[in-house]
Amino acid sequence: MNPKYIVGGLIIVVFTVWAAVSFNSSLTPYVSIKEAKERGDVVQLKGARLDQGAFNIQTNMFTFQLGDEASGEQIHVIYDGPKPGNFDQATHVVCVGRYEDGAFHATDLLVKCPSKYQEEGTKI
Amino acid sequence: MIAGILMTSLTFVALFISVVAYFLHHRRGEEALLRLGRLAFYTSVVLIFAQAILLMWGILTHHFEWIYVFSYSSKSLPLYYLIATFWAGQEGTFLLWLVFGAIYGLILIRHRRDDEALVMTFMNLVQAFIVMILVKKNPFTYVWEINPAGFRAGISPLDGNGLNPLLQDPWMTIHPPILFAGYSSTMILFAFAMSALIKRNYDNWVRPAFPYALFAGMTLGIGIILGGYWAYTTLGWGGYWGWDPVENSSLIPWLISLGLIHGMVIQRRQEGMKRSNVFLALSSFILVLYGSFLTRSGVLTDFSVHSFGESELNTYLVGFVGLFLLIAALAFIMRTREFKGQKIQSEFFSRENFMLLGILVLSILAIFTFIGTSSPLLTGLFGTASNVSINYYNSLAGPLGIILAAFIALAPLMSWKRDSRDKLKSVIVHAVLALLGGIAAFFLGIKDMIPLLILILSVFLILINGEIVWRTASKGNWNFGGYLAHAGIGFMLIGILTSSVYDRSTKVTLPLGVTTEVMGYPLQYNGKLSSPDGKDKVLIDVASKTTYAKFYWSDYSQAYMVAPSVQNMPLQDLYISPIQIIPANETMTNHQTITLQKGIPFEFEGNRLTFTGYEMGEHGMNAGDMQIAAVITFVNPGSYNEQIIKPGMRMIGQKREYIPAEFPGNGRTILLEGINVESSSISLAVSEPAGANQASAGKELLAVEVSVKPLINLLWLGTLLMFFGFLTALTNRLRKQPL
Numbered sequence: 001m002n003p004k005y006i007v008g009g010l011i012i013v014v015f016t017v018w019a020a021v022s023f024n025s026s027l028t029p030y031v032s033i034k035e036a037k038e039r040g041d042v043v044q045l046k047g048a049r050l051d052q053g054a055f056n057i058q059t060n061m062f063t064f065q066l067g068d069e070a071s072g073e074q075i076h077v078i079y080d081g082p083k084p085g086n087f088d089q090a091t092h093v094v095c096v097g098r099y100e101d102g103a104f105h106a107t108d109l110l111v112k113c114p115s116k117y118q119e120e121g122t123k124i
Numbered sequence: 125m126i127a128g129i130l131m132t133s134l135t136f137v138a139l140f141i142s143v144v145a146y147f148l149h150h151r152r153g154e155e156a157l158l159r160l161g162r163l164a165f166y167t168s169v170v171l172i173f174a175q176a177i178l179l180m181w182g183i184l185t186h187h188f189e190w191i192y193v194f195s196y197s198s199k200s201l202p203l204y205y206l207i208a209t210f211w212a213g214q215e216g217t218f219l220l221w222l223v224f225g226a227i228y229g230l231i232l233i234r235h236r237r238d239d240e241a242l243v244m245t246f247m248n249l250v251q252a253f254i255v256m257i258l259v260k261k262n263p264f265t266y267v268w269e270i271n272p273a274g275f276r277a278g279i280s281p282l283d284g285n286g287l288n289p290l291l292q293d294p295w296m297t298i299h300p301p302i303l304f305a306g307y308s309s310t311m312i313l314f315a316f317a318m319s320a321l322i323k324r325n326y327d328n329w330v331r332p333a334f335p336y337a338l339f340a341g342m343t344l345g346i347g348i349i350l351g352g353y354w355a356y357t358t359l360g361w362g363g364y365w366g367w368d369p370v371e372n373s374s375l376i377p378w379l380i381s382l383g384l385i386h387g388m389v390i391q392r393r394q395e396g397m398k399r400s401n402v403f404l405a406l407s408s409f410i411l412v413l414y415g416s417f418l419t420r421s422g423v424l425t426d427f428s429v430h431s432f433g434e435s436e437l438n439t440y441l442v443g444f445v446g447l448f449l450l451i452a453a454l455a456f457i458m459r460t461r462e463f464k465g466q467k468i469q470s471e472f473f474s475r476e477n478f479m480l481l482g483i484l485v486l487s488i489l490a491i492f493t494f495i496g497t498s499s500p501l502l503t504g505l506f507g508t509a510s511n512v513s514i515n516y517y518n519s520l521a522g523p524l525g526i527i528l529a530a531f532i533a534l535a536p537l538m539s540w541k542r543d544s545r546d547k548l549k550s551v552i553v554h555a556v557l558a559l560l561g562g563i564a565a566f567f568l569g570i571k572d573m574i575p576l577l578i579l580i581l582s583v584f585l586i587l588i589n590g591e592i593v594w595r596t597a598s599k600g601n602w603n604f605g606g607y608l609a610h611a612g613i614g615f616m617l618i619g620i621l622t623s624s625v626y627d628r629s630t631k632v633t634l635p636l637g638v639t640t641e642v643m644g645y646p647l648q649y650n651g652k653l654s655s656p657d658g659k660d661k662v663l664i665d666v667a668s669k670t671t672y673a674k675f676y677w678s679d680y681s682q683a684y685m686v687a688p689s690v691q692n693m694p695l696q697d698l699y700i701s702p703i704q705i706i707p708a709n710e711t712m713t714n715h716q717t718i719t720l721q722k723g724i725p726f727e728f729e730g731n732r733l734t735f736t737g738y739e740m741g742e743h744g745m746n747a748g749d750m751q752i753a754a755v756i757t758f759v760n761p762g763s764y765n766e767q768i769i770k771p772g773m774r775m776i777g778q779k780r781e782y783i784p785a786e787f788p789g790n791g792r793t794i795l796l797e798g799i800n801v802e803s804s805s806i807s808l809a810v811s812e813p814a815g816a817n818q819a820s821a822g823k824e825l826l827a828v829e830v831s832v833k834p835l836i837n838l839l840w841l842g843t844l845l846m847f848f849g850f851l852t853a854l855t856n857r858l859r860k861q862p863l
Contacts, residue, residue, distance in 0.1 A: 003472045008484055011527065019492045019520055026516040027499065030509055044511065055704070060631055081631065082703040082827050096513075 028096055033068045033075045036099045045095045045104060050074065055083045066093060066104070075099075079106040087111055125190060128178055128264025131171050135222075136259055138168040139252035143245055150241040150322075158241065162233065165248060169226040176223050179216065179263055183209050189280035191270050192216065192263030198286035200657070205292050211300040212291050215263040218254050220301060224308040225251045228336075232312070235863035236332065242319030243312075250311045250409075253444055260440060289659070289678045289685050295354040303347030303374060307412045309340040310377055313384065314409035314452070317402045321455040326398040326463055330388050333405070335857055337385050340408065342850035344378040349843045360673075360686040360701040362831050363624060364839075367517040372497040373415025379490035380408040383483040390476050393540055399463040400483075406452040411494070413448055417441045418497065471543035478535035485528045492520050522574040529578055529617060532610050533585035536592055551588055558584035575621050582621075586614035605853025612845030619839025623697075629831030633706065634664070635823040636784075642830045645698055649826040652705075662702055662826055664689055673828075675702040697833040706825040708782035708795055714812040715822070717797060720756070722804040732759040735806055739770060749776045751783075754796050754806045758788055771796040771808065784822050787811075793822025 031043045045066065053064030062079045064087075077095055087093075090111040097106035142164035149157035179192065183206050188194045196216070197209040210216045229247050233240060268275040275281065316333040320326050351371065352364035365371060384404040391397045470476050495502065496512045503510040537551060538544040562580035570576050589611040596604040632642050634649035641647070650663040653672070660676040666689075674687035688701040720726050720735040727733075734757045741751035753772030759765070771785035771794045785794045787810065798807040811821040 002469075004477050004480065007472075008481060011481070011484060012488065015488050015492070015520070015524070018523070019495070019516075022516045022519045023495070023499070023512055026513040026519075027503065027510045028513055029503075029507075030511075042513075055706075 032071070033066065033073045034071060036075065036104060040099050042096070042098050045075070045097075045106075046092060047075070047095075049087070049090050049093050052088055053083055063103075064093075066095065076103040077106050078103050079109055081109075084109055084111050125178075125182075125187075125264040125266070128175060128190075129262050131175050131178070132255060132258050132262055132264070135168050135171040135175070136252055136255040138164045138171060139248045139255060142168065142248045143252060146241045146245040146248065150245065161241065161244065165229060165233070165244060168248070168251065169230060172219075172222045172226045175264075176210075176219055179219060180207070180210055182264075183207075186284070187280070188282070188284045189266050189268075190263060191265045191267050194267050194281055194284045196285065196287055198284040200283075201287055201292075204294070204297050205287055208291060208297045208300075209287055211304070212287055213263075215258060215261055217300065217304060218257050219263070220304045221254055221308045222251060222258075224305050225254070225311060228309065228312055231863065239316075239319050239323070239329070239332070242322055243315045246315035246318045247311060250314070250448070253447075257440065257444075286680050289680055290358065293354055293358045295350055295357070299347060299350040299354055302343055302350060306340055306343030306345075306347050307374070307377075307416070309336060309343060310381065310409040310412045312336045313340060313381075313405040314448075317405035318452070318455060320402055321459045324459065324462060326402060327391075327395075330391050330401065331861070332863065334385075334388050334392075335854060335863060337381060337388060337405075338850060338854045338857065341378065341381045341385050342847065342854065344374060344381060345850070346843070346847055348374050348378060353840075357690055358687050360688040362627075362629060362688075362699060362701060362829060365620075365624070367493075367496070367514050369497050370419045372493050373411075373419055376415065376490045376494050376497070377408045377411045379486045379493070380404055380411060383486040383490070384408060386479050386483050390479055394470070394476055396467065396476075397480075399460065402463075403456060404487075406456060410445070410449055410452055411490075413445045417445045470541045473538060473543050473545045475535055475538035475540050475544075478531050478538055482528060482531040482535060485524055485531065489521065489524050489528075493517065522578070525617060526574065526577045526581060529581035529585055529614070532613060533581060533588050536589055536607060536610070551584075554584055554587040554591075557587060570622075570626060572625075575625050578617055578621055582614040582617040586611050589614065602852060602856045602859075605849050605851070605856055607849070608852060609846045609849025612842045612847070612849055615838045615842030615845060617842075619835055619837070619842055623833040623836035623839060627831050627833045629699075629829055631703070631827065631829050633825040633827045635711075635825055636708075638823065639665075643698075643832055645830075647700070647828075647830070649824075649828075651824075659685070662705070664700055664826070664828070666691055666698060666700075671700070673700055673702050675705065692837070694837065695835065697836045699831045699833055701829045701831075703827040703829055706827060707780075708784050708793075708822055708824045709797070709809070711825055712793070712795060712809050712811055712822045715795075715809045716812070717807055717809050719805055719807045720754075728810070730761060732761070733757070734759075739772075741772070741774075749774065751775070752799070753783065754799070754808075756785075756808075760789065769794065782824070784824075795822055 028042050028044045031039065031045060033045060033047060036043050036045050047066035048069050050065040050067045053062055055062045060081065062081060062083045064077055064079075065074055066077050067074045077093075077097075079095070079097075084090075087109075094110035095104060095106040096108035096110075097104055099105075142161050145157045145161035145164060148154070149161055181187075182190050182193050183197050184203075186193065186197070186199055192213060192215055193209075196212040197206060201209065211220050225247065229244065229251075232243055232247065236243060266275075266277075267281060268277045268279075313333060313336060316329045316336070320329040348371070351374070355361075355366070356364040381404075384401060387397045387401045387404055391401055496516050499512045500509045534548075537547045539547070558580045561583040562576055565579050566576060570579060589607040592607045593604040593611060596602075596607070628643060630643065632640065632647075634640055634647055636649050636651060639646050639648045646665075646667050648665040650665055650670070652675075653661045653663055655661060655676075658676060659674055661672040662675045664671050664673060669691075671689040671691060673689035674685060676685055678685045686702050688699055691698040691700075718726065718728055718733075720733060722735050722737070725732045725734045736755050736757060739753045739755050741753060751772060751774040753770040756769050756771070758767045758769050760767075767788045769785040769788065770783075772783040773796050774781040774783060782795050785796075786792070787794055793811045795809040796806060797809045800806070809822070
């Protein structure tokens with residue numbers, strides 16, 4: 001058998017396995033606040049912004065409250081970084097992180113704003 | 125505007141006629157049909173150009189009664205951003221696609237005689253479907269037709285919504301046209317491959333399609349890097365590539381087009397790869413469509429920071445992708461048994477074999493990027509929609525980068541067909557140099573396995589390919605485009621590695637007017653600079669050199685807009701991205717408040733302070749803003765020197781800003797906290813004398829993220845080399861063998 005098929009096949013198999021493993025381990029599911037509290041692994045959380053939050057200069061942490069519109073459940077979010085510039089305008093916030101010691105430790109915040117850019121067309 | 129809408133509809137009719145006529149000509153061979161097909165196509169070209177000119181004219185002359193002009197431009201935009209408005213929205217980008225499609229069609233008709241009919245059938249079919257999007261969502265529609273409640277019919281709005289400030293960047297004026305030139309050129313590859321399938325001739329299409337594949341590879345590549353450069357200098361998140369769906373959706377077809385280019389080279393040499401090449405050509409186009417479906421349909425709004433918003437075009441776009449996928453898949457499957465290619469029976473250590481493996485690696489990277497990008501859709505089928513994190517892509521790209529670099533290094537050494545293991549001896553010097561480079565890099569801090577391997581192999585491949593470029597060029601031969609592009613890729617790999625794996629970054633707060641040393645650079649925040657266009661800047665001195673970063677509130681986006689200050693140095697970039705301005709009163713952690721009555725001396729810690737009156741300032745003010753300072757004489761009994769301090773405040777709109785004063789002698793900060801007009805008194809906040817934060821207490825702070833990006837210039841250099849490599853290959857090919 002031509003070694004090129006062996007090498008090619010090997011590349012395909014190794015990377016397929018490798019991709020499957022990293023796909024599963026880096027998958028961050030969208031969950032509700034209730035689920036996030038139960039799971040404790042890295043998840044994406046979308047909720048309504050409940051307050052303006054507070055930034056601590058000393059620790060460089062930003063904290064705020066996130067709420068679930070359907071269930072009314074709330075969660076305390078701690079983000080390692082400053083308050084996002086458009087936070088006060090946001091209706092919803094997507095947080096990526098994990099629930100630990102009574103708070104959701106977010107590594108990423110995605111602020112969802114009602115922006116004009118998305119309102120084009122019918123809703124001017 | 126009825127003429128505009130009418131033109132769009134007529135374009136569709138013309139293209140439809142052209143598709144039918146061209147296809148019937150292919151079946152029946154009647155000359156009249158060919159003439160009709162061409163005539164209809166030429167008509168569509170005229171109409172498309174007319175619409176493009178009309179839209180551009182409408183933007184430049186502020187026809188805000190047209191929905192597109194209203195939605196994306198405003199009177200305040202300078203000329204070059206008005207031009208950029210053309211491709212700021214969906215309709216404009218589709219029109220841009222049509223313009224490129226029309227140009228490609230003209231070139232194809234001029235140079236193709238034998239396969240014109242079928243190639244143009246499929247070109248025009250795609251064009252017709254794009255026009256259909258514009259028929260559905262026309263840029264020339266009057267605003268009052270979209271929103272009768274908001275606008276009175278017949279009256280043009282006074283001003284438009286304006287252009288998204290993120291797009292107001294010089295690079296945004298050229299990035300989208302180049303990228304769309306690349307996107308739409310995959311349509312040519314699709315048309316050639318389809319005509320090959322229908323004609324059952326899998327050999328003849330490769331020669332004419334090759335320059336277009338080169339063109340697609342070049343424009344997509346440059347378009348992607350320009351987009352990255354724009355993100356790097358404008359968005360301020362610190363990088364140029366984030367594996368975002370929008371970025372991935374142009375990366376995937378690019379990787380496929382690179383695979384196709386190499387596959388075509390093999391096919392012309394070895395008669396093999398016939399089926400794969402047709403497949404790659406079809407995929408590059410389908411993946412472009414799929415990418416634009418993902419980013420425009422709104423499916424990913426929860427997962428991407430910069431996808432377009434939800435749109436009513438969703439179902440249409442899904443149908444569009446689905447239809448062309450179906451056409452391509454059916455044609456391919458029906459013919460798949462008929463490919464009679466030569467099995468490539470070459471030795472393992474031969475050039476074509478290493479190229480094949482390289483194509484395999486490119487395809488694997490494309491496929492897994494595709495799977496990652498589609499993860500919300502895929503996982504949505506089985507349960508809750510989830511997205512993969514950047515780690516997924518990075519953990520795959522590293523090892524694939526190693527293998528790819530190895531193949532790029534070794535393939536050019538090998539001869540076609542025969543076993544060329546003996547050639548490996550000729551690059552021992554190169555290998556030793558690369559290893560020495562690796563050892564040096566190890567001691568400079570690159571201590572991880574994967575980056576170190578990529579670095580060594582990149583140096584290796586640059587040396588090998590560079591030498592070939594040098595030797596070929598010095599003979600006066602222009603046949604070195606591919607090797608130059610490969611050397612460019614080598615430099616890009618090193619630049620990406622050093623600037624994104626070994627970048628260092630830290631978040632610091634810079635007190636106003638105080639020098640802070642950050643990563644070896646003395647930085648000083650020197651306040652804000654208001655700009656007439658509203659894009660206020662912050663001044664940051666880097667080693668006494670004034671630099672600017674943008675930081676301003678955008679009404680358009682309802683967000684703070686940030687653009688970093690990027691100091692480009694030969695060996696690294698210093699990248700300072702503003703995060704937040706913390707006003708002076710919030711940084712007064714420990715302080716005491718004192719109240720002064722006008723004219724009555726006040727004893728404070730042995731000093732005598734007397735509030736004598738106000739001073740109104742007009743320095744650099746906009747209408748409606750005001751600035752006031754309290755004038756206080758300050759006498760220290762020890763020195764009997766009278767000093768005057770002026771703590772003040774500034775009202776900008778509804779926002780209050782503090783202008784701190786310094787406590788004479790000890791550097792403590794005094795803020796004017798409040799003014800009571802009735803009792804003609806003021807209250808002052810004085811920071812505590814000794815404290816951990818004395819340097820920053822009571823001072824306005826600028827929170828920034830400072831990063832150092834080592835050797836990022838190699839990425840830009842590599843990009844240029846790659847571009848010139850493509851350009852050389854393309855012009856060399858066109859000189860030897862016209863279209």
